[in-house]
Amino acid sequence: EVQLRESGGTLVRPGGSLRLSCAVSGFTFSSYWMHWVRQAPGKGLVWVSRISSDGGSTSHADSVKGRFTISRDNAKNTLFLEMNSLRTEDTAVYFCARGNYNYDILTGYYYYMDVWGKGTTVTVPS
Amino acid sequence: DIQMTQSPSTLSASVGDRVTITCRASQSISSWLAWYQQKPGKAPILLIYKASNLQSGVPSRFSGTGSGTEFTLTISSLQPDDFATYYCQRYNSYPYTFGQGTKLEIK
Numbered sequence A: 001e002v003q004l005r006e007s008g009g010t011l012v013r014p015g016g017s018l019r020l021s022c023a024v025s026g027f028t029f030s031s032y033w034m035h036w037v038r039q040a041p042g043k044g045l046v047w048v049s050r051i052s053s054d055g056g057s058t059s060h061a062d063s064v065k066g067r068f069t070i071s072r073d074n075a076k077n078t079l080f081l082e083m084n085s086l087r088t089e090d091t092a093v094y095f096c097a098r099g100n101y102n103y104d105i106l107t108g109y110y111y112y113m114d115v116w117g118k119g120t121t122v123t124v125p126s
Numbered sequence B: 001d002i003q004m005t006q007s008p009s010t011l012s013a014s015v016g017d018r019v020t021i022t023c024r025a026s027q028s029i030s031s032w033l034a035w036y037q038q039k040p041g042k043a044p045i046l047l048i049y050k051a052s053n054l055q056s057g058v059p060s061r062f063s064g065t066g067s068g069t070e071f072t073l074t075i076s077s078l079q080p081d082d083f084a085t086y087y088c089q090r091y092n093s094y095p096y097t098f099g100q101g102t103k104l105e106i107k
Helices: none
Strands: A003-007 A018-025 A033-039 A045-051 A058-060 A068-073 A078-083 A092-104 A108-116 A120-122 B004-007 B010-013 B019-025 B033-038 B045-049 B062-067 B070-075 B085-090 B102-106
Touching: A003 A092, A018 A033, A018 A092, A018 A120, A033 A068, A033 A078, A033 A108, A045 A068, A045 A078, A045 A092, A045 B085, A058 A068, A078 A092, A108 B045, B004 B085, B010 B019, B019 B033, B019 B085, B019 B102, B033 B062, B045 B062, B070 B085
Parallel strands: B010 B102
Antiparallel strands: A003 A018, A018 A078, A033 A045, A033 A092, A045 A058, A068 A078, A092 A108, A092 A120, B004 B019, B019 B070, B033 B045, B033 B085, B062 B070, B085 B102
8 A cells, every 4th residue: 555654743933944754655665756745724735845756856846945955765765855944934734745647758757646645734833 | 837726716516416626727738737635634635637537546426627728627426525625736847836726515
């Protein structure tokens, strides 16, 4: 069974740092791109970051660029999100998600999120 | 960034109804669109990918159509388990963006 389990969420002061983890099982982690998505209380889903299967390529949303870093340890089947300079607006449930792909012969690969973890809560109080 | 707009924001319907949710992109995204269902306190579940492909294990009453800038998610006959919030999401380029969500409520 494919499973993703996030951990590391907690209450942290503004300006503080936190590292989230996502431990996976049930599939070959090193073959898949991975994503982080967050959801503020009562709000919609917001994509945060993605990383390629080998960790060599990453992207981040503008709202977290320069503050958050996505990484992975394929030997330990674990995805990470390093969060620095935290702000009140970073308060959210953070989900990790597996990236599956479609392939277009002309334009290449496109990655959607097919399996999600249950999320971990980060609170940055005002 | 390409923006995604869903309508309606809230939809009231009854068990057995046929319902349609619309998602519009601010520019063409070809068919690189996914639909997710989310219930309160739970993770999203993938329903549809590449605009019209049903994810394995998802009931066939769910279907998706569209390409370019306009997309629809249809539930052919609402079941009690379908009352939830639905999101569209484009994945043609980064940063990915989601629609604001459509809350499907029991009438």
